[in-house]
Amino acid sequence: MDYMKPFGVDLDLSKGVMKNPATHIVRQASSMRGHYADAAALERLIAAGDPVHYEVAEQPVPDAPGQMRFGISTTLPGTVGGECFMTKGHYHAVPDTAEVYVGLRGQGYLLMKTVEGECLWEEFRPGRVIYVPPFWAHRTVNTGEEPLVSFYVYPGNAGHNYGDIEKQGFPVRVLKRGGKVEFVKTRSK
Amino acid sequence: MDYMKPFGVDLDLSKGVMKNPATHIVRQASSMRGHYADAAALERLIAAGDPVHYEVAEQPVPDAPGQMRFGISTTLPGTVGGECFMTKGHYHAVPDTAEVYVGLRGQGYLLMKTVEGECLWEEFRPGRVIYVPPFWAHRTVNTGEEPLVSFYVYPGNAGHNYGDIEKQGFPVRVLKRGGKVEFVKTRSK
Numbered sequence: 001m002d003y004m005k006p007f008g009v010d011l012d013l014s015k016g017v018m019k020n021p022a023t024h025i026v027r028q029a030s031s032m033r034g035h036y037a038d039a040a041a042l043e044r045l046i047a048a049g050d051p052v053h054y055e056v057a058e059q060p061v062p063d064a065p066g067q068m069r070f071g072i073s074t075t076l077p078g079t080v081g082g083e084c085f086m087t088k089g090h091y092h093a094v095p096d097t098a099e100v101y102v103g104l105r106g107q108g109y110l111l112m113k114t115v116e117g118e119c120l121w122e123e124f125r126p127g128r129v130i131y132v133p134p135f136w137a138h139r140t141v142n143t144g145e146e147p148l149v150s151f152y153v154y155p156g157n158a159g160h161n162y163g164d165i166e167k168q169g170f171p172v173r174v175l176k177r178g179g180k181v182e183f184v185k186t187r188s189k
Numbered sequence: 190m191d192y193m194k195p196f197g198v199d200l201d202l203s204k205g206v207m208k209n210p211a212t213h214i215v216r217q218a219s220s221m222r223g224h225y226a227d228a229a230a231l232e233r234l235i236a237a238g239d240p241v242h243y244e245v246a247e248q249p250v251p252d253a254p255g256q257m258r259f260g261i262s263t264t265l266p267g268t269v270g271g272e273c274f275m276t277k278g279h280y281h282a283v284p285d286t287a288e289v290y291v292g293l294r295g296q297g298y299l300l301m302k303t304v305e306g307e308c309l310w311e312e313f314r315p316g317r318v319i320y321v322p323p324f325w326a327h328r329t330v331n332t333g334e335e336p337l338v339s340f341y342v343y344p345g346n347a348g349h350n351y352g353d354i355e356k357q358g359f360p361v362r363v364l365k366r367g368g369k370v371e372f373v374k375t376r377s378k
Contacts, residue, residue, distance in 0.1 A: 001303075001305070001324070003303055003307070003322065003323075003324055003325065004322035004323065005309070005322065006299075006301050006309055006311055006319065006320060006321055006322060006325060007311070007319075007320050008311040008312070008317055008318060008319045008320070009317075009318045009320075010316055010317055010318070011291070011316040011317075011318060012316055013202055013291075013293070013315060013316045059318075059320070061287070061320065061322075064285075064323075065254060065344075066283070066285040066286035066287055066323045066344060066347075067287050067322075067323065068287045068288070068289045068320075068342065068343070068344070070289050070318065070320075070342075094255070096253075096255040097255035098250070098255055098256050098257045098345070099257070100257045100259050100342050102200070102202075102291075102340065104202070110195075112195050114190075114192055116190070118192070120194070120195055122195055122196070122197040123197070126202060127199055127200040127201055127202045128197055128198075128199055128200075129197060129198045129199070129200060129248075129259065130195065130196075130197045131195060131196050131197070131198075131248070131250065131257075131259075132195055133192065133193035133194065133195055133250075133256075134192075134193065134253075134255045134256065135190070135192055136192065136195060151291065153257065153259075153289050153342040154257070155254075155255060155257070155344065156287070158255075
């Protein structure tokens with residue numbers, strides 16, 4: 001039988017950096033249109049230099065159910081019209097698949113929602129393991145002053161479904177006003 | 190639909206400790222009979238107090254394919270007739286399932302083998318992510334002077350198959366002589 005070979009990758013656990021990742025995705029502010037309540041504030045941010053919103057460094061493995069994809073997610077600090085920088089958020093394309101996150105650096109939240117609109121969150125902090133059960137969409141929100149970095153693992157076949165979040169959004173927005181974090185419900189479901 | 194709820198658990202990433210784990214498995218020297226070449230040395234160790242060999246702290250999730258089991262594995266330092274303390278080692282009961290380890294503390298190796306007897310290893314050190322592909326049995330070996338601690342994640346349905354390792358063993362033994370680590374092949378396959 002022809003086996004896949006074991007391999008290793010080095011992380012700097014305190015800085016939250018993966019050394020020599022095979023893939024590196026960078027999302028700038030301009031890729032976040034439609035996600036923030038204050039569209040004009042986002043356009044001003046894009047015009048002022050289109051800063052990086054978040055980055056993902058990954059070591060790909062085959063897209064099979066028994067494999068495990070893993071990587072490092074970095075969401076930068078900042079606000080758009082008072083709303084904290086965040087990732088697009090997604091369901092898994094294979095919806096009955098979970099994900100494990102481990103906070104390495106920074107402060108924030110993992111927002112999670114069901115298709116029916118239930119929305120919960122867990123705090124990100126260094127050492128915090130967050131379990132995203134099957135069927136929950138998830139989005140990282142940076143409420144701190146430094147990059148929010150996490151290590152994640154999910155099934156190799158899970159895939160991403162961004163489209164449903166682009167249509168539905170999340171029913172909760174995370175704002176920072178005068179240094180204070182607020183969770184604002186935007187609809188009942 | 191009745192969804193499983195998200196949850197969080199705190200790790201101390203530098204000490205390698207999970208706070209309030211739901212399950213905590215402890216394996217003493219007496220559970221390691223048959224695994225070391227020097228059976229008499231193991232019996233002396235058992236008679237001298239039967240010290241802990243390794244511990245596993247876990248936060249259980251349902252045994253389903255899309256779920257992810259995770260926890261902390263701690264292998265203590267020491268030798269048995271010159272052979273470094275190690276875990277029993279296992280295949281997954283569902284063999285085509287991978288596992289991801291992250292070294293948090295200490296020094297050692299993850300030995301991996303196929304059913305055909307190919308044996309490879311990756312070094313454990315803080316921040317080192319080791320990918321165990323589907324079908325590879327795996328065993329942690331502590332070659333250092335302090336506890337070797339790792340965080341692991343694997344599919345919820347993977348399970349453990351210890352019996353085949355108890356019958357076959359690993360084709361490589363890890364010794365420490367005069368502070369130097371040696372990998373000794375015990376058979377060609």
